[in-house]
Amino acid sequence: MSTGLSLPGLAIEARKALVDVLVEAGFDDRSARSLMVSELRIALRRPFTVPDQLTPRDQLIEIVGVCSRLEEGMGALASVLELMRPGSPECVKVRQLVASLPARDLFPEAQQDELKAWLDGLVPERLPVLVSRAARHAAQTPPRFDEAWAAFSYLADLNSPPGELPPALVFVELLAAACEEPRRAWLREWSSGQARRFRLEQALRELRSDAEGAEPGRDKLHLMIVIQPDAIDLDRFQVCSWRQDEPDEWPPARGETASVSAAELEEHVDGIVAEAEEIWSGRMADVVLEFVLPRSLVNIPVHSWSAELRSGDPQPLSLSYPIVIRSFERMAYPRWHRRWRLRWRKLVSEAALEHVYFCRERDTEERFRLDAILGDQRWVMMVLTESPPRRPVPGQDQLLAALRAGLPALVWHPTATPDVLRQVVSWLVENQGLGELPARTQRSRQAVFQNRQVPFDLDVFRDLVVLWDDPSRLVFLGGTASHLAQGGSADDRDEAS
Structure with a gap:
């Protein structure tokens, strides 16, 4: 990444950090510095001299200072280091330092x-x-x-x-x-x-x-609810939300975080939805409910929770809203985001049944076989053969393989057979309907009560789980998720206690 810096160049702290990394990379050696200066002359297409009478570190300070004052200087410095020390930790550090400079x-x-x-x-x-x-x-x-x-x-x-x-x-x-x-x-x-x-x-x-590809139409608002297990109390959860009030505004302000018992969880979510509806009362917009859940909670039945619990006559939330879940781990782990963005772009531009992979039990019999299958860029969605277990199975885990590959859409069911799920998903996404999967799933849940005729049991929609993950709408969840690279889980209460 190149940068354009104007006088007086970088702050002293940034220059010191860069000089320290160059020393670590062995550029306190005279011949290495000489070669670096020669390569910088080529990269910058201009004369580049360093006084011979300076000490090795002072020469490096001069080199960094000159590069910081040239429009392409810092990018050239990082590129030359990559040329001379390819793949080294010092090369990575310099790239990170350059990327972290104030954008101004x-x-x-x-x-x-x-x-x-x-x-x-x-x-x-x-x-x-x-x-x-x-x-x-x-x-x-x-x-x-x-x-x-x-x-x-x-x-x-x-x-x-x-x-x-x-x-x-x-x-x-x-x-x-x-x-x-x-x-x-x-x-x-x-x-x-x-x-x-x-x-x-x-x-x-x-x-x-x-x-340019954004289609005009009725506004759509999202209510994102994040639920995490409490780190200490096994019977409590931390719940916070982000309520979108403007369709083009993201992220909105974060709501307050509440500590809620398991018995209070559904009612607390009902209160969040009710408060949002009061704010939206003057809007003409569609609404989607999104539950951001760690792996340990992806099987809690948020799709069957009810609204207006205190009215004496509650009704399922799914009758009024498309309900999807999102992966807490993926949102918190930037290493997966590039592939995620690529697959999402393909989903919104080429959404069709031929881009849906129907997982088979034999796909996980051989370690990493499913990872290799999902490496094919055509896939944007996968139908799992079963609900994901609370913790991944190393080398054979359907959910983890899909998240790593960047697939933004997943579907599973706790009891339906793979053959039934194939029928259901094929029916949902027919006629280029993959891009409308959350809305179509909601309409199908409504159809459960309407005696519609379909070639399978409509009851399957009651517990159908749709993971629908849009990478353009992220929020800062706090903490790090680097342990996920080893197949960890966001539920670390055992370790915390």
């Missing part, structure tokens, strides 16, 4: 001045929504701004993970779509130029493709 430093001062002339005093419609979409999970709740330049300045201080567009650049691109010509053309040209500098042209193309 990524944009040369002259280019920021040009942008300021176009943004200063500009007040686009729905500015808070554009800021929230650009910030995504880089900021929990962005503040409100009166004009576009102030918003850009705020977003320019937010970092982005390696390989993703900086939030400030995403904001400029979203802003361009909301502006008229000639401002739109200039802003798009500016963002295209920055993406080229960062070598993120593909990420920008994907952002534009997603925006």
Whole structure:
């Protein structure tokens, strides 16, 4: 990833960290420094000299300082280190350091001045929504701004993970779509130029493709409810929620976290839904309920929970809302996100039955056989042969294999046979209906009470579980999930106690 830094360059702390890594990589050796300078001259296409009278560390300080003041300097330094020390821990550290620099430093001062002339005093419609979409999970709740330049300045201080567009650049691109010509053309040209500098042209193309592919229609809002086992009390759960009030705004503000007993869990969720409906009372929008669950809880029957429990005449939530679950582990584990995003993009663009893999029992008889099958990029959804066990079976686990492969959609049933599930899923996704799977599943649950005629027992829909995971709507869950790489579970209460 290349960066564009203007004088005075990096802060001392950042330069010290980079110099320390170069020392670890062996560049306190004179011949190694000489070769690095030679390669930097080629990469930067300009003369590059370091005074011979300096000590080895002072020479490295000079090298880092010069690179920090050149538009392509830091990217060139990282690339040269990768050339000379491919795959080394030091190479990874430098890439991480460069990626973690404040985004403000990524944009040369002259280019920021040009942008300021176009943004200063500009007040686009729905500015808070554009800021929230650009910030995504880089900021929990962005503040409100009166004009576009102030918003850009705020977003320019937010970092982005390696390989993703900086939030400030995403904001400029979203802003361009909301502006008229000639401002739109200039802003798009500016963002295209920055993406080229960062070598993120593909990420920008994907952002534009997603925006252009959005279909107009009735608004859709999401209520995301996260349930985690309490780390100490085996009979209690931690519950929090994110309520979306604007269809283009994500993430919304996080609701309060409550400690709830197992007996109170359904009623507490009913209260969250009721509060959301009061806020949405003036809206004309569809709503989806999403339960973000760790593996140990994916089989709790959220799809059969009821609404209006205190009314004396409760009804199933599934009659009023599409209900899906999402993977807590995947959301908390960035290592799986790239493949997840790729499969999701394929799902929304090529949703059809031929992209659904129906797992077979023999697929897990040989270690890693299922991983190899799901490595085929055509698959965007899998139908499991059974409900996932609380903990994965190393090398043979259907759920873990699907999450690792990036499949955003999964279906299973606690009792139905694989043959029945094949019939059910084929019926649900016929006529290019895979992209509407949550809504179609909800309508099928309603049909259980309508005596509709289908070629199988409609009762199967009562306990059908749909995991539907949209990677564009993430929230910060806190903590880390690196232990998942070894097949761990988010339910670590035994270890905690």
